[in-house]
Amino acid sequence: MIEQKPASAARRTAVIEDIVDSGIDLDAELVAAAQKLVDEVQRLEGNFQLPAGLDLERVQAQFLRVRSVESEGTGVRVVDGAFEGGIDVGTIKSGKAQSDGTTV
Known part of the structure; x- marks a missing residue:
């Protein structure tokens, strides 16, 4: 199935062949609906953001200490924060984990 390997050229070719063989690519109403879905x-897609591991807004504190954060989105996000004594940040891992253990 194409869902398992969407980047596979062979699977894409097979799906295109099935579409052409079935004639559904000639159905104007279906093509218009598919284009609307793609659009x-x-x-x-441009508005989608993965959640942040730590997301702080308008925080006023003496000190901020972050020990360990793992997130597929932004690791740590601070907006309009004030910390008089400083900030101590430990390990932050952000990005989508790949099967080989790396992140993107």
């Missing part, structure tokens, strides 16, 4: 996904 909406592309529009929403």
Whole structure:
């Protein structure tokens, strides 16, 4: 199935062949609906953000200590924060984990 390997050229070719063989690519109503779906996904894609591991806004404190954060999105995000005594940040791992253990 293409869901398992969407980047596979062989699977994409097979799906295209199935579409052409079935004739659904000639159905104007279906093609228009599919294009509308693609357009909406592309529009929403730009607004999608993975959650931050630590997301702070308008924080006023003497000191901020962050020991360990793991997140597929932003590791730590601080907006409009004030820390008089300083900030101590430990280990932060952010990004999507790959099967080989690396992140992107």
